[in-house]
Amino acid sequence: MIKMTADSNLAAWLKDKSGMPAPESLTDALDALYAAGPGERATAQAKEKARRALLKYSAGTVYYDVLPRTPVGPVYVATSARGVIAVSFGPTERAFLDRVRKETGALARRAPKENASAIRQMREYLAGKRAAFDLPLDLNQLTEFRRRVLMAALKIPRGQVATYAEIARRIGQPKAARAVGQALGSNPIPIVIPCHRVLASDGSLGGYSGGKGVKTKVRLLKLEGAL
Amino acid sequence: MTLKPAFESLVDAHGAELFAYLWRMTRDAPDAEDCLQETYLRAYRAYPRLDSTANCRAWLYKIATNTARTHLKRRGRTQARTADLDPDLTRGGDPIPENVERRQSLAAVARVVESLPYQQRAALILRKYQELSYSAIAAALDCTEAAARANVYQALRKLREELKLARSANDQNDRR
DSSP states (O other), X not given: OOOOOOEEEXXXXXXXXXXXXXXXXXXXXXXXXXXXXXXXXXXXXXXXXXXXXXXXXXXOSOEEEEEOOOTTSOEEEEEOXXXXXXXXXXXXXXXXXXXXXHHHSOOOEEOHHHHHHHHHHHHHHHTTOOSSOOOOBOOTTSOHHHHHHHHHHHTSOTXXXXXXXXXXXXXXXXXXXXXXXXXXXXXXXXXXXXXXXXXXXXXXXXXXXXTTTHHHHHHHHHHTTOO | OOOOOXXXXXXXXXXXXXXXXXXXXXXOHHHHHHHHHHHHHHHHHHGGGSOTTSOHHHHHHXXXXXXXXXXXXXXXXXXXXXXXXXXXXXXXXXXXXXXXXXXXXXXXXXXXXXXXXXXXXXXXXXXXXXXXXXXXXXXXXXSOHHHHHHHHHHHHHHHHHHHHHHHHHHHHHHXX
């Protein structure tokens, strides 16, 4: 076993100016365990993996625009190079930009051109002239589970509703109704991804975090003729 | 006004040392790999809020420390994996009794290190193997410099005590 008799200077080991003496064999053992590190190949591989993950995750430049007057308040849309990455309605511009920055790491720039199609479709939808959106979406920053929940919600057509439990079944995790509720509650692209079409299993409305909460949910469902 | 470096450059600048740190904290290469990725993703999200005068390196260490803590908690009671204890020992063919004994000793030390309070273990490794200054350790562990110093010394004091106990228990077993 480690012999604890011989003393060396711990302070020197720690490169401290003052300290206490430590048994030589303890510091030896620690060095044997930790000094060498993981090795060059493993390090290169780990760095490459981190770099790739970042690349996949990073939204790059994000552009936003606003539809100032709608029945649910001003609607903000942000788009990355991959597609629509965030929608908010009701907040101030500042609050929306803070949210985008928090979720994507990007400081969004106002650019109507990059959001023209999303804004046009949103206007048509809110005027009752559009049933479904046809837009690329950027869900890269979400976990696999959240992505699957949102993709399932995306498939509910206008005028219809589903329950949290149904969505949980559709993604093959029938016991995850509560987690489904959470994933829908933090839907980064509301309206376009119609989380408002998902209700509680007892037929009550469940929650809604966009705009004015459940009131807005009712409003959207009425607009779609589902209520 | 100082400009913060482009985030991507932080992988090249600090990736290797952070990986080594995470490897030392998790003692498992795949775990450390996952933690490194998670550390950079967390850092990426938080980067816009980082003060331009802040110490980037210490800030990354702080995120790595928290990431590893979460990871280890999750790994939790599922048996702690242990990296090859001492590659030198496995290289030379037949195990020599002395080497076996040495490996057992190292395993014992590793176990005791892993049983230290997380802050103390992190402080010890940050000081001795990552060679951070106490002020950087304080920033990484979100404590004062004095506390950082105390954590390092507490870790070593406990290691010595625990290993003494382990040794005397062993001696008694040998006598039986």
